[in-house]
Amino acid sequence: MKHTESATGQLARLLSVALLAAAQARAEESASTGRRIVVSLPDRKLLLLDGGRVARVYDVAVGKPSTPSPVGRFEIVHRIPNPTWYGRDRTVPPGEANPLGTRWLGLSVKGYGIHGTNKPQSIGKPASMGCIRMRNSDVEELFELVGTGIPVELSVESSDGFLPKGEQTNAAVEVSDDHRGSAAAQRSLGHPRL
Numbered sequence: 044m045k046h047t048e049s050a051t052g053q054l055a056r057l058l059s060v061a062l063l064a065a066a067q068a069r070a071e072e073s074a075s076t077g078r079r080i081v082v083s084l085p086d087r088k089l090l091l092l093d094g095g096r097v098a099r100v101y102d103v104a105v106g107k108p109s110t111p112s113p114v115g116r117f118e119i120v121h122r123i124p125n126p127t128w129y130g131r132d133r134t135v136p137p138g139e140a141n142p143l144g145t146r147w148l149g150l151s152v153k154g155y156g157i158h159g160t161n162k163p164q165s166i167g168k169p170a171s172m173g174c175i176r177m178r179n180s181d182v183e184e185l186f187e188l189v190g191t192g193i194p195v196e197l198s199v200e201s202s203d204g205f206l207p208k209g210e211q212t213n214a215a216v217e218v219s220d221d222h223r224g225s226a227a228a229q230r231s232l233g234h235p236r237l
Contacts, residue, residue: 083202104176121149
C-alpha cells in the first residue's frame with residue numbers, strides 16, 4: 044500500500060520550506076549590506092554600522108561583574124518578536140512582566156542575545172546576566188534594521204575605536220536623536236540572560 048501524505052502535512056512541509064528560503068534570503072541580504080553591530084562593553088553603547096558610517100547608537104545594559112557579557116565576534120542567529128522567557132523555576136509569556144522585553148536577537152553564542160527589558164532603569168549599567176539589554180522601543184527599531192547573519196562584536200574597546208576617522212560617539216548619538224526626534228527617546232534596552 045502506498046503512503047500518501049495528508050493535505051495538512053503537505054501544506055506544513057511547504058510552509059517550512061518557504062520560511063527557510065525567506066530566512067536564507069534575509070541572511071544573504073543582510074550579509075551583503077555591510078551592516079554590523081558593535082557593542083562597547085565599557086561604554087555601554089551599541090553601534091549599528093552600515094558600511095563605513097554609524098547608522099545608530101543606543102545606550103545598553105551589559106553583564107554585571109559576576110555574570111559578564113561574552114567578548115568576541117558572533118552573529119545574529121535568531122530573531123524572535125514577543126519572546127517567552129524560560130527561567131529555572133518559571134516561564135514568563137510575552138507581556139510587560141517579560142524580562143526579555145518585546146524582541147530577542149539571539150547570538151551565535153548559546154544563551155546570549157540582544158533583547159528588550161522590563162527594567163528600563165538598568166540601561167547604561169552593568170546589570171544583566173551577560174546579555175545586551177535595550178529599551179523596548181530601541182530594540183524594536185534595531186530588530187527592523189537587521190536580519191540573521193549580521194555580525195555582532197562585543198568588545199572591551201571604547202566605542203570611539205569603531206567610528207570612522209573624525210566621528211565621535213556624540214556625533215553618532217545626534218544621528219539617533221535626529222531619527223527619533225527627541226532626547227527622551229535615547230533611553231537603553233535589554234536580553235534573555237538578564
